[in-house]
Amino acid sequence: MKKDGFWYRTFDLYYDGFRSMRLGRTLWAIILVKLFIMFAILKVFFFPNFLKEHAQGDEAGYVATELIERSE
Amino acid sequence: MLFSNLLLDIDAGTINWSRAQFALTAIYHWLFVPLTLGLAVIMGIIETKYYLSRDTFWRDAAKFWQKLFGVNFAMGVATGIILEFEFGTNWSNYSWFVGDIFGAPLAIEGIVAFFMESTFVAVMFFGWRKVSPGFHLASTWLTGLGATMSAWWILVANAWMQYPVGCEFNPDTMRNEMVDFLAVAFSPFAVGKFCHTVISAWIIGAVFVVGVCSWYLMKRREMRLATESLKIGAWVGLIASLGAAFTGHISGQQVAQVQPMKLAAMEALYNGGTEQGLTAIAWVNPFRQPDYETEEAPALKFDMPYALSVMATNDPKGYVPGINDILRGYTRPDGTAEPSVEQKMAMGRKAIASLAAYRQAKKDGSETRAASELAVLKDNIQYLGYGYIRDKAEVVPYVPINFWAFRLMVGLGCVFIAFFALMLILTYRIPYLSIIVRRLLATFGLLPETHADTSGVTGLPAWHYWLAIALIPLAYIASESGWLVAEFGRQPWTIQDMLPTWAAVSDLQSSSVMITFILFLLLFTTMLAVEISILLKQIAKGPEYEH
Numbered sequence: 001m002k003k004d005g006f007w008y009r010t011f012d013l014y015y016d017g018f019r020s021m022r023l024g025r026t027l028w029a030i031i032l033v034k035l036f037i038m039f040a041i042l043k044v045f046f047f048p049n050f051l052k053e054h055a056q057g058d059e060a061g062y063v064a065t066e067l068i069e070r071s072e
Numbered sequence: 073m074l075f076s077n078l079l080l081d082i083d084a085g086t087i088n089w090s091r092a093q094f095a096l097t098a099i100y101h102w103l104f105v106p107l108t109l110g111l112a113v114i115m116g117i118i119e120t121k122y123y124l125s126r127d128t129f130w131r132d133a134a135k136f137w138q139k140l141f142g143v144n145f146a147m148g149v150a151t152g153i154i155l156e157f158e159f160g161t162n163w164s165n166y167s168w169f170v171g172d173i174f175g176a177p178l179a180i181e182g183i184v185a186f187f188m189e190s191t192f193v194a195v196m197f198f199g200w201r202k203v204s205p206g207f208h209l210a211s212t213w214l215t216g217l218g219a220t221m222s223a224w225w226i227l228v229a230n231a232w233m234q235y236p237v238g239c240e241f242n243p244d245t246m247r248n249e250m251v252d253f254l255a256v257a258f259s260p261f262a263v264g265k266f267c268h269t270v271i272s273a274w275i276i277g278a279v280f281v282v283g284v285c286s287w288y289l290m291k292r293r294e295m296r297l298a299t300e301s302l303k304i305g306a307w308v309g310l311i312a313s314l315g316a317a318f319t320g321h322i323s324g325q326q327v328a329q330v331q332p333m334k335l336a337a338m339e340a341l342y343n344g345g346t347e348q349g350l351t352a353i354a355w356v357n358p359f360r361q362p363d364y365e366t367e368e369a370p371a372l373k374f375d376m377p378y379a380l381s382v383m384a385t386n387d388p389k390g391y392v393p394g395i396n397d398i399l400r401g402y403t404r405p406d407g408t409a410e411p412s413v414e415q416k417m418a419m420g421r422k423a424i425a426s427l428a429a430y431r432q433a434k435k436d437g438s439e440t441r442a443a444s445e446l447a448v449l450k451d452n453i454q455y456l457g458y459g460y461i462r463d464k465a466e467v468v469p470y471v472p473i474n475f476w477a478f479r480l481m482v483g484l485g486c487v488f489i490a491f492f493a494l495m496l497i498l499t500y501r502i503p504y505l506s507i508i509v510r511r512l513l514a515t516f517g518l519l520p521e522t523h524a525d526t527s528g529v530t531g532l533p534a535w536h537y538w539l540a541i542a543l544i545p546l547a548y549i550a551s552e553s554g555w556l557v558a559e560f561g562r563q564p565w566t567i568q569d570m571l572p573t574w575a576a577v578s579d580l581q582s583s584s585v586m587i588t589f590i591l592f593l594l595l596f597t598t599m600l601a602v603e604i605s606i607l608l609k610q611i612a613k614g615p616e617y618e619h
Contacts, residue, residue, distance in 0.1 A: 017198025
């Protein structure tokens with residue numbers, strides 16, 4: 001790969017940047033822990049897709065029933 | 073019946089916990105966003121000074137503010153995604169009902185702005201020795217532009233809820249479908265909201281920078297960085313504070329036109345009329361909804377004559393409706409009639425009945441009946457949400473929060489204008505003005521005449537530094553108050569006049585929403601504590617000078 005080529009320079013920017021991080025390592029660790037909590041715990045166990053679980057494939061029908069009958 | 077397991081009487085706890093959870097998430101999310109937007113402007117200006125002068129001091133100063141920007145950016149990134157989780161779980165009827173109106177701006181935000189932001193963030197942090205100064209400077213500004221573009225699309229989605237335009241309701245899919253993308257993306261409400269919100273975020277960036285610099289000046293360290301950054305922060309702060317006042321006026325006029333009930337709640341205006349004054353101060357009990365039906369006006373009301381009429385209509389004699397006028401119906405200045413809430417409730421019920429009849433007719437295969445019901449639905453769809461209202465008092469938002477939050481926001485906005493103006497006058501020792509201000513301050517014992525300042529560099533008295541630090545939390549309070557007005561003021565509507573909260577919410581157990589509320593409270597509070605701790609450590613450490 002040419003060292004003055006666009007792809008090498010882009011790779012080098014990220015590689016060298018990540019390698020020489022100091023405070024950035026802590027920040028990335030926090031970001032990864034946060035994303036894990038959000039997507040692997042909160043989303044999976046506490047935030048299911050409500051309509052997908054309850055509408056049995058007929059989301060429009062489910063919402064129509066809800067919106068019509070809640071007015072009564 | 074297919075959905076016979078529906079709990080059609082939604083638990084009030086489910087609605088309240090879902091609202092509280094959404095508010096909590098949005099409030100915490102908004103602690104991170106404005107500092108990102110504000111710091112982006114200041115670090116962009118500082119790096120521009122480096123690009124123009126090639127003085128390495130400016131490069132080191134830019135790196136320091138970029139480091140603090142990075143801490144805040146890392147803490148705030150993805151906190152907004154939780155709001156989307158909540159849409160899908162807690163607000164499923166709403167999510168379905170808004171359809172692609174909401175999906176399109178959020179998708180654009182995710183794809184364009186986020187990728188743009190994250191690409192240039194990498195160049196900004198990693199590229200100091202890898203790319204040319206010009207490309208690096210462009211990346212720094214584009215990082216800020218990317219964050220600002222993200223805000224644009226989010227605010228487009230929010231503005232649509234407050235002022236739904238460019239859409240058509242499809243009773244077959246039960247979704248609002250976008251018919252005019254430009255009307256949604258460039259709705260005047262979205263433009264006004266964007267300008268006011270982003271400019272107010274710049275105030276937070278400015279207050280933060282000025283506060284940090286003031287701390288250094290008190291400690292007599294990082295003197296050049298503190299003095300130069302303080303001046304830039306003060307300029308940005310003054311321009312942004314004046315800009316926020318101007319855009320706030322435009323936002324106020326838009327609210328007067330499309331959400332008059334919000335304006336009446338903000339002003340505790342029970343009975344409107346022409347030549348209305350803007351309430352400077354009045355006693356509105358913060359803990360209970362006022363008796364607006366019988367009270368003429370709040371107690372101890374002191375107002376600025378004509379100012380509310382000017383704010384709402386640009387005319388000192390302009391008509392501004394109060395809460396009771398809106399409930400009873402009124403005639404607009406152009407002679408058209410605004411229906412009473414009871415009339416709107418009747419139209420809303422008609423809309424829902426025709427929606428049910430239309431869907432039944434389609435199921436029965438009766439196209440003629442479906443067409444006639446569809447016509448009735450279209451005639452009344454504007455007030456669909458009023459079909460869920462059982463008592464007209466339900467359309468009156470909680471007045472005390474709107475009233476006090478509005479006053480807090482505007483009052484602190486005035487403090488920021490005065491604070492930054494004073495700072496610039498004294499720092500630049502502006503002829504005549506600085507002498508007048510100094511004599512005034514000395515008269516009140518706020519400026520010792522013999523020992524004019526603590527640092528000898530900025531010409532500012534010591535208390536000004538303390539005030540600058542104290543203003544950091546107050547800037548956040550002002551900004552969050554603005555959101556409280558925007559969101560509490562449109563209650564009970566998730567979509568203005570179309571869908572109240574109790575129709576929008578999912579049929580969940582309130583206890584499950586309460587558990588996730590507590591989880592979020594713990595998660596966000598931890599994140600905030602971690603951010604503040606890292607920020608304080610980095611500020612104490614100070615900039616790293618490369619020789």
